[in-house]
Structures are given as C-alpha cells and as structure tokens.
Amino acid sequence: NAGVTQTPKFRVLKTGQSMTLLCAQDMNHEYMYWYRQDPGMGLRLIHYSVGEGTTAKGEVPDGYNVSRLKKQNFLLGLESAAPSQTSVYFCASRNPPAGEQFFGPGTRLTVL
C-alpha cells in the first residue's frame, strides 16, 4: 500500500497562475482533507470531503476549490494564485467515525 500520495512535491508559481494539487489514497477511506501549514499557525483545514462526489468548506476555503469525482482522489485547485497561498499543503484521509488520519508527504508551494 502506498497510503496517501501527493503530486507534485514542490511547485513555484507566479501570481495569477493556476494549478491543481492531486491527492490519492489506496486505503478505501471515505473522508479526505486538504490542510495548509504555515509557521506558527498549525494545520488549518481548507476543504474536506466525506464521500465521493461531496465537498465541504473548512476554516480557510477562500481562493481554493476542490473536487472528489473518484473515492480515491481529492483535487485541490488554485484558480489565481496569490503570494498569501505560499505554504505547505497536506492531504489526509481516514474512515469514520473515529479513524486515525493518514497524511501525505506534503506539497511545498511558493507563489512569487
């Protein structure tokens, strides 16, 4: 099992460019999450999904969109990147009701 994988691992964007981060899990988990982590801020939830075809907003959803067309994949999109979106992005998955959360290795994004 690969667990949770994220693509890409690193990316540099210019302000206004768009990109999609891909998260894939092979554990048949129902729930999937996107977090961002900034120094001193901890993990902040961007969007999450409780099943295929569903998405919901987290604490900091502005500027991001997500889609969960297949159970194993959760995509995070930035339509028009801004320097404030420079961060490390983590994807995670788990099963309800109290499953442990498995995290991917992270994507380090820099927006110039």
Added chain:
Amino acid sequence: SQKIEQNSEALNIQEGKTATLTCNYTNYSPAYLQWYRQDPGRGPVFLLLIRENEKEKRKERLKVTFDTTLKQSLFHITASQPADSATYLCALDSYNQGGKLIFGQGTELSVKP
C-alpha cells in the same frame, strides 16, 4: 468561537525525564481526541486516540488523559529520549462536526541527551 490551544512555547527537557504536553479546548464537545507527531518536513503521524468516556489511554511510553470537565487533554512521554524530539499535535473530532478533524497549533518538544 471554537478554539484549541497547545503550549505555544517549545518544551525542552532532559533525556530520561517525563514530558507533559497540554491541549485545551473551548466551545467544543469532542467525541474523540487524537494526538499526532510531526517531524520537520513530513506529514503528521497518528499516535493515540482517546474517547470522551475514557479517562486515560496508554501505549508503551505514551499516556494520554482526557478531562471533559476541565476541557483538557494531557500527553505524557515517560523516559524521554532524544528521538522523541518532534512537534506534537492534538486534534478534536466531534459528532456534530460533519467529519471535520480540527488541529491545535502543536508543541515542539526537544529532548536533550
């Protein structure tokens, strides 16, 4: 508003001592509380889960307590080792959160030999 707070300052202890980390929360009714470890440049890794009706949980050198009256969880590492140095995160899960798992900002632990 809902809030989760962990010791903001780094915790420095000597090898062999017991490390105690705190997680306080307000305006939550958590059903479960989880603890994770995060090493630099890596994603968090699950350590322990404790349910609202459990007072204490142990796993090897780790012990977690959960006091829903005080709205607090304590995380203990006994006989600490330099390899325990990492950032430790608590996370809350409740029945009415619709699947959301909310994390504290983490406490950095440094164990000196």
